[in-house]
Amino acid sequence: xxxxxxxxxxxxxxxxxxxxxLALNDVKPSEVAWTVRRDDELSSxxxxxxxxxxxxxxxxxxxxxxxxxxxxxxxxxxxxxxLLYRLLWRLRSHHDLLGATDDPDVAEIxxxxxxxxxxxxxxxxxxxxxxxxxERTAHYVAWFEPEHRIVELxxxxxxxxxxxxxxxxxxxxxCAHWDGHAISITPGVAKSEVPSEDRLEEVWRRHDNGLFNxxxxxxxxxxxxxxxxxxxxSIIKPLIEDAMRMTSGPFIARKAIEPQRxxxxxxxxxxxxxxxxxxxxxxxxxxxxxxACPLWKDATQIVFGEGPQSATLMLVGExxxxxxxxxxxxxxxPAGQMLDRALGEAGIDRARVYVTNAVKHxxxxxxxxxxxxxxxxxxxxxxxxxxxxxxxxxxxxxLVVALGATAAQSVLGKITPINKxxxxxxxxxxxKVLVTVHPSYLLRLPDEKAKALxxxxxxxxxxxxxxxxxxxxxxx
Ligand code: URA
Numbered sequence: 156x157x158x159x160x161x162x163x164x165x166x167x168x169x170x171x172x173x174x175x176x177l178a179l180n181d182v183k184p185s186e187v188a189w190t191v192r193r194d195d196e197l198s199s200x201x202x203x204x205x206x207x208x209x210x211x212x213x214x215x216x217x218x219x220x221x222x223x224x225x226x227x228x229x230x231x232x233x234x235x236x237x238l239l240y241r242l243l244w245r246l247r248s249h250h251d252l253l254g255a256t257d258d259p260d261v262a263e264i265x266x267x268x269x270x271x272x273x274x275x276x277x278x279x280x281x282x283x284x285x286x287x288x289x290e291r292t293a294h295y296v297a298w299f300e301p302e303h304r305i306v307e308l309x310x311x312x313x314x315x316x317x318x319x320x321x322x323x324x325x326x327x328x329x330c331a332h333w334d335g336h337a338i339s340i341t342p343g344v345a346k347s348e349v350p351s352e353d354r355l356e357e358v359w360r361r362h363d364n365g366l367f368n369x370x371x372x373x374x375x376x377x378x379x380x381x382x383x384x385x386x387x388x389s390i391i392k393p394l395i396e397d398a399m400r401m402t403s404g405p406f407i408a409r410k411a412i413e414p415q416r417x418x419x420x421x422x423x424x425x426x427x428x429x430x431x432x433x434x435x436x437x438x439x440x441x442x443x444x445x446x447a448c449p450l451w452k453d454a455t456q457i458v459f460g461e462g463p464q465s466a467t468l469m470l471v472g473e474x475x476x477x478x479x480x481x482x483x484x485x486x487x488x489p490a491g492q493m494l495d496r497a498l499g500e501a502g503i504d505r506a507r508v509y510v511t512n513a514v515k516h517x518x519x520x521x522x523x524x525x526x527x528x529x530x531x532x533x534x535x536x537x538x539x540x541x542x543x544x545x546x547x548x549x550x551x552x553x554l555v556v557a558l559g560a561t562a563a564q565s566v567l568g569k570i571t572p573i574n575k576x577x578x579x580x581x582x583x584x585x586x587k588v589l590v591t592v593h594p595s596y597l598l599r600l601p602d603e604k605a606k607a608l609x610x611x612x613x614x615x616x617x618x619x620x621x622x623x624x625x626x627x628x629x630x631x
């Protein structure tokens with residue numbers, strides 16, 4: 156029996172090198188035991204380096220296997236290294252093995268990878284940073300207990316999202332630290348070191364350029380032992396010490412009563428207060444885990460529809476934008492402000508309207524600190540349509556207004572040119588539909604005169620909706 160010792164629990168490169176040598180030397184999976192070096196143990200294990208290298212020998216595996224193996228190795232199961240080597244061994248003679256979903260090894264690697272991705276997703280969705288220290292030298296910290304060893308893999312997401320704030324993610328496995336330039340990894344800290352009482356001030360605020368998402372904040376508990384271990388020049392240590400000195404003083408009191416910034420007009424607040432209907436709440440909860448298309452991977456969160464269940468008017472937009480993705484609410488950014496104004500001028504109270512989007516995750520490409528909106532593709536629109544259909548069933552509006560081409564495509568089930576079809580009601584599958592332009596089209600028009608004209612046409616369309624509903628939209 157060969158005992159192969161890897162450097163750490165997530166040592167994919169070590170596993171890959173060892174497995175290559177083992178397989179090229181025809182060492183059967185049943186002849187290999189895998190272990191991980193522990194700092195406090197004297198190692199008696201052999202290693203694959205003792206085997207002759209055969210650099211000229213070819214050994215290719217598919218990119219799919221590598222991707223699965225990189226994810227599965229983060230699973231907490233002790234059996235993962237052996238499973239991966241067994242699969243690698245079998246893939247040499249059975250190239251299509253990964254497609255054999257009823258094979259127990261294949262099923263297991265898929266299940267492990269899925270569990271790891273789910274955990275990464277949970278970390279992305281649930282991790283909350285908390286600000287410590289003073290504004291000038293603020294640092295953000297979060298405590299997270301992953302089910303699997305995902306912190307290193309999940310951390311770059313936060314570097315992209317919170318690029319210009321220094322943060323630390325503390326976990327029992329490893330801690331990840333971002334200084335604005337690079338992520339560094341230090342050993343994990345134990346849960347037992349987390350103080351039970353919250354003694355650091357909590358500051359809810361929005362980052363100036365909108366990259367910082369207040370929805371992601373929550374109380375973070377800082378393990379005291381971690382402070383001791385911080386290097387003398389760490390930014391965090393003096394900040395925490397400062398914060399600790401200020402625990403019961405006026406600083407805390409002032410922070411505690413500092414009002415949360417009001418980012419949304421009152422009408423939207425009323426929407427939130429009123430909605431809370433079981434059917435929509437249940438749909439929203441279910442949709443939070445939607446993986447029907449890949450857009451969930453980069454988005455902060457799903458942005459589901461909002462509004463009273465009794466709404467007679469449903470507005471459907473394209474997809475959440477940058478602001479909506481961060482806030483978790485539809486139409487709260489510039490297009491939302493334009494929409495609110497136009498609705499008001501058409502005599503429609505947004506608080507009585509159910510507002511949603513054809514696609515419920517933000518699609519974008521990063522450009523530096525900016526996330527540039529991308530139009531959703533037809534497969535993405537189709538994949539998300541189930542949610543619109545279920546919202547429609549739950550709300551049963553008298554009229555649906557589709558804002559822009561993507562919304563029209565989703566609502567009417569086919570590509571529908573706006574200019575040709577606007578201005579009159581369309582009957583579709585038992586629902587009255589009105590199509591009009593998207594408010595961001597108006598925002599993009601460079602010419603002021605054209606903008607004013609198009610804005611008026613938009614209001615005219617919305618007035619058709621208001622007339623159609625009579626007073627019913629107001630009675631909702
Ligand atoms: N654009 C949309 O289509 N929907 C939003 O929620 C925001 C901008």
